[in-house]
Amino acid sequence: MKFDKTVNTFLTLLSVLMILITAFFVERLITHNNVSSVYTSKLSLTGAKLSDDLYAKVSKTMVQKTDNGSLTQYEIEIVNSGDTDITNWNLKMAYFPTVKVIDVYNVEGAPEGDSYIFTPLYNNMTIKAGESCEFGMSIDASADYAPTSMVLTGFKLDPTGSTLGNKLISALFVLWIVFCASYMVVKYNSISFLKKQKNDIRIILQSMNTFISFIDAKDPYTRGHSRRVAMYAAEISKRMHLTESEIQNVYYAGLLHDAGKISVPDAILNKPGKLTNEERQLVQNHTVAGGNMLKQLSSLKGVRETALYHHERFDGKGYPEGLKGSEIPLYARIVGVADSYDAMSSNRVYRRHLSKDEIIEEMQKGSGSQFDPEIVPYMVDMINDGYVNVVKMETAEDESGDDKLHISEEDIPGLYMGL
Template identity: 40%
Template sequence: MKKNKNRSKAKKPRSFLSFIITSYVLIAIGFVALAFFVGYENSSKTVLSIDRNHNDFLKTNYSVDISVSKQWISEGMVGAQYDGVIYNYSGHDISDWTIELTTPYGSRLDSDWNGVYDMSGDGHTLIIEPLDYNNIVVPGGSQTFGMIMYTDTEFTPWKMTVSFSTAKTITEYVFFYVLIGLSVIAVIVTAAFVISNIRIAAYRKRQLQYKKIIDETLDAFANVIDAKDEYTNGHSARVAYYARELARRMGMSEQEQENIRIIALLHDIGKVGIPDAILNKPGVLSDEEREIIRTHTTVGNKILSNFTSVENIAEGSHYHHERIDGKGYPDGLSGEEIPLCARIICVADSYDAMSSSRCYRKMLSNEEIIEELRNCSGTQFDSSIVPYMISMIEDKTAPIVFEGDN
């Protein structure tokens, strides 16, 4: 279960990064869609029907006013000068404007200015379009036009239809500011994510540096321990390796495996309190000397009792010579009374002793070691751990030889 949690934690930064990238893509799509929408609106003409008999037309952003400035009678027809203005009260340009007037039948256009004028054959419809120079009406601006026209009766243009193209900018749409807001949020979140990851990377780097320092310090301690006993050079490192591999095969988590490795690395730290003459005695130890050797477990417990960074580290040193049948030392614990870390180290420690040469005997063969492990399973060794040690021998994971080992 712990491994799955670690994997889920590792996936979180990737998932968050995917979320940020997706957000940027969606925002970009939003801007593109808005640009297309604005382009579509600008390409289509706005059509307004203006009726000067009502005040509503004054409330719009666009207006057209055509008034009679002069009027006379000629040859039975009413002549008049019409002065027109198209107003733009909006915030964007308008262009390609067209004004369509319905005039009395038989109306005749005499002259015109500031535009292109087209009177229908029956004189009932007049269409006015701009020239190049007055095609665009800027925001808050206007364009003028005018004409002289003869009609059968007096005529004042009250009603007309106006069409034009708009040139709205993208900033005139509320959705633009929504996208800007989302972009700002995305940038802030991205910056926070980057800064957070930089800090995490720096923190992890410091952790690795600290771990390296700790590992090298522990290795130095182990070397000091092994240096006292000329017959067990590299013993602590090998036992640590075997213990970690046993923990792995037993299904322990990465952290538990690492803890077992550290505990095993310092399992013999109590030997610093044993005289060198006894540790390196080439002959058989006396009963008194053997008892002194055994005190390394209690000495190790005292040395590591205040070492709280690794759980059970003192117990590993204190109980690694206990036996499942209760005949071990120093406290004669049996079965599961013995901490699991100590039971693992007991197997790893005994294997390394059997697979290494001593002053009083040669190293045992793999077959002899396997036989000894099986014979002592359930008495000296935990029977649930022995099969894993045997599998390590059979698949040649053990023995391990480190550089500098004898």
């Protein structure tokens, strides 16, 4: 159950991540066309070709004397003689503190460390194959300074369309399809698992309903007792923050805690007067009988131990083994408290039920002697906040005279039945 929630959360986060990555690359594809590999080329400013693809034609259009040396105006044409477009380019020129770039046109310029970077203002930042672009700059520098080379960095477009961007996006789409297919398989398996689990739980509950009806039939005064104890015990476990599967097992343990009563003769169970020692022995033996009967039910953890030890006392004076404190299994301590509450709040053949205040007093009096003192406060809270009354109403007879003793999935607080 928890595993399923974790898988769902993981898959949702993964799909969001995949969407973001895909969106990022699609955006790059749209805004930067078919961007492929990074292209770097050194440009000679003397008109010589330094690479097969790009070269620059440089001409001085004006020279003026200044205090610094001279103001020189250059016109630069970058020619792309290759067969691929170059996009998103910039030019890096060596630059010294004594050199001042006074003005530029068709480009923007900014110093960066010991370089000066030009970026184009037009033509979608692309120099198409077979075409050129022009820009100009005015430099104030000492007479012996002349820019000799620039380094152009850009992205080369692959005319075949087999670009890095395209490959990435294709790979992402394949990944996306694989992911979607895997997600559907996991989801399908998860739904099948939950359906099977739901069905298994129904079978367990139906079997328990049948069995509990045998116990109830033996003792009309305890009708609904097993179901109420199971609900109280599960609620205590929930408030103690036990795990979902532990709460579920406590519920089952509560349902079957008195299974051994099936072995006690009806006449003794329903005897209004005082029991003889021998009769009391037989009644108390329902714990051992229950433990033996439930040996086969090892798949429901703690159920057998609860039937065997729910009449142990925290101070070691209980039965059948006189276990003490934490020697008594936790489920049995929880069910022991829930069982006693239900006994005190129900009419018996020999007495009427106690009042709310009397029950709380008894609970607190027994805390640390009969009951685990760490569990009693949860039960007292459930009495004070009215939870126990809700359970009573839910398990009472309705107007048509039908009792509502049938156990349903909703009774188990830890049970996750969502599909």
